[in-house]
Amino acid sequence: MLELSQVDSHYGASQALYNVGLSAEPGKISCVLGRNGVGKTTLLKALAGQQSISAGSIMFNGKDISKMSPAQRAKQGIAIVPQGREIFGQLTVLENLKTGFSVLPKSERFIPDEIFRLFPVLKQMLARRGGDLSGGQQQQLAIARALIMRPKLLMLDEPTEGIQPSIIKDIQKVLALLRDRGEMAIVLVEQYFDFAVALADNYTVLDRGNVVLQGSKDEVDEADVKRWMSV
Numbered sequence: 001m002l003e004l005s006q007v008d009s010h011y012g013a014s015q016a017l018y019n020v021g022l023s024a025e026p027g028k029i030s031c032v033l034g035r036n037g038v039g040k041t042t043l044l045k046a047l048a049g050q051q052s053i054s055a056g057s058i059m060f061n062g063k064d065i066s067k068m069s070p071a072q073r074a075k076q077g078i079a080i081v082p083q084g085r086e087i088f089g090q091l092t093v094l095e096n097l098k099t100g101f102s103v104l105p106k107s108e109r110f111i112p113d114e115i116f117r118l119f120p121v122l123k124q125m126l127a128r129r130g131g132d133l134s135g136g137q138q139q140q141l142a143i144a145r146a147l148i149m150r151p152k153l154l155m156l157d158e159p160t161e162g163i164q165p166s167i168i169k170d171i172q173k174v175l176a177l178l179r180d181r182g183e184m185a186i187v188l189v190e191q192y193f194d195f196a197v198a199l200a201d202n203y204t205v206l207d208r209g210n211v212v213l214q215g216s217k218d219e220v221d222e223a224d225v226k227r228w229m230s231v
């Protein structure tokens with residue numbers, strides 16, 4: 001349902017992605033791994049429309065989305081939970097959640113109860129300012145905001161970064177549950193190996209903008225993945 005092929009991407013004269021391919025399908029978590037600065041965020045931004053591509057194609061549900069704006073892609077059902085979360089610190093939790101409404105038709109502009117079943121802590125904090133939440137709570141809010149958009153493709157950029165272990169476990173459970181429902185494809189960018197291994201159905205490992213290892217959990221040796229993340 002998502003098929004990115006032969007993608008190059010540049011920042012000015014400097015090339016960040018070389019001939020990268022990635023696919024994702026509902027009910028599966030595609031993990032993108034690699035050390036700092038290898039191009040993981042660039043790849044997610046290219047998928048979300050926040051970074052242009054200089055070669056290749058991005059097909060989503062049979063449509064070429066590679067020229068679409070971020071807003072058009074969001075309307076197609078592509079949601080991103082960005083690195084650093086990008087919560088609006090001055091807005092309340094409820095107001096932050098409502099920013100997810102912008103891509104929805106009027107009839108769907110409500111917060112499903114399900115959001116609070118997945119993240120009970122948010123229900124108690126609806127009137128708090130986003131900036132007053134802990135890092136882990138902000139990450140849960142960022143995921144909830146993305147889910148409000150009813151995505152068909154959910155992308156997360158290092159959701160465990162700077163977060164306490166108990167909340168990492170909660171986030172892991174939520175992602176496994178969303179995956180097992182089979183309604184959305186998930187692309188997870190991570191540097192935390194154990195978290196990624198616990199969730200991955202397939203791996204794409206990047207190094208200096210190139211795919212150096214790719215395949216399903218059965219095909220790929222996790223020791224090789226780990227090696228690429230530590231060298």
Ligand SMILES: Nc1ncnc2c1ncn2[C@@H]1O[C@H](COP(=O)(O)OP(=O)(O)OP(=O)(O)O)[C@@H](O)[C@H]1O
Nearest residue numbers: 011014016034035036037038039040041042043083
């Ligand atoms: N806005 C930018 N302008 C110029 N170069 C950039 C920009 N953003 C990223 N780069 C470069 O592109 C390359 C890939 O960066 P990217 O952020 O995609 O890597 P990453 O794997 O996500 O790293 P991290 O784990 O640190 O987030 C790096 O060499 C980086 O310096």
